[in-house]
Amino acid sequence: MPPKNCNIISAYAVINQHESRSIEQATHYQEQINKISSLAILPTTLTIDPLSTPWDSVQKSNHFRSGCAPIMALEHATKLIEQGEQAVIIQGDEPLSSGYSREQRHQLMAVYRDDVSIADLYEQLAQRFITETGITSEDFLGLADNLFTNYLTTHRQQSTRGQTHFSEPSPKWFNHVTPLFRGVDCANPLVDFSAKILLCSDEVARQLGHTPKINVAAVALGCVDTDNEPEAIDIIVQYKHLQRAFKQACLHAKIDFVAQFKQRNALLEAYTCYPVVPMAFLLNNGFVERLQQLPDLLSHHQITITGGMNLARAPWNNPSLYALVSMVEQLTDGPQQYGMVHGNGGLGYRQGVAILEKLS
16 A cells, blocks of 8 residues: 655656657756755666567566556555655656667567567457457447547647647558557557656655645556466456456545546546557446446546547557656646556556545
8 A cells, every 4th residue: 555655746758859848847857856866865766668678588676667567666666655765766768769770669569479469469359358248349349439539539638738749640540450450549659758757755745845745545556477478368358457456546545436537536547558458447447337338438538638549659668657747747737636547568467557646
C-alpha cells in the first residue's frame, strides 16, 4: 500500500521538442529540482528502458521494461519513499524517430519469434477473447470502431487545450492489417519522446510549499507467470491478473473508482495498444457488465485523457508515462479528485493500475 505522503511535485513530457506547454512544465520541473538540490537532497532515478535496450537483456537495478514499466516504476518509487527516500525521479527517453534506422527499429521490435509478428499475436489474442466473451468478430470490429471514435473525440478536445496535436490518420490507416486489426487500432508512433516525473515525501513537499498536492493513492500490479508469453495467451485473455490489480488499487485508495468515474469525479487513461486491452479493462473491472453495453459507455464517458497511443504519440515503453504526466496536469487544472492510469506489458502478461488523488 503506497504511503499517503508520496507526492508528485512536477512532471513534463516533450514530443519532438515543439510543444510550448511542455517547455513551461520542463522549466517548472527544473526549478523544483534546483530547490531540492538546495535542501541537499539527491533524488534516486528510475529509468524506463528505451528500444535500444534489447528486450531479452538482463534488466539493471532501477530500470523497468515493457508497456507496464512506468506503473512498475511508480510502484517502486512509492516503496522507496516509504523506506525513507526523500525524492525520486522517473524518467523515459525514447528517440524513436531520430535514434534508429528503419531496419534497427524493426529488428529491436521483434521481441517474440522471428516467424510471428506482434500483429499476428494480437490477432490470436483477439480471436481467443472473442471466444472467451461470446461475442462475434463483427461485434469486435464494431466495438473497435467505437473505441477509436472515443479516442478521437478526446484528442480533438485536448488539442484545443495546448496538448500536442497530430494530424488525424489518413484513410489508408483504416485498412486492415489482420482480419481484426486496422492501422488505427494500434500504433507505435514514430516520434522522439522525453518525460520526467518528480516525486517526494510529504515533508519535502511542505518545504517546497507545493499545492495542490497530487498524491499517489495506490499502485497495484498483476502478472502472469510465464517464460513464453505467446504460449500463455489462453491465461492472459482471462485477465484475472488485471482484475486483481484493479481491485487491489481501489481497496488501497479506499474508493469505488467506477462510481467516481461515472459521477465524473475521476479521470481514466485505459491502455489502448490494441482494442482487446481496453475492452478487457472495462469489462473485467465492472465499467460494463456485458460488452454489448460498451457503446453506450463510450458515448457518454472518455476512457483516455490523451486520445490513446495512436493519437497521443508516446512510443514503445512510454504511453503510460505520458499518461501519468498528462493526469498530473489535468488533475491540477481540473475539478476531478481522482485519476487512474492503466499499463499493459507485452501481450498482456503484465498489468498495472495507478490511482492519483488531488488533495486540497
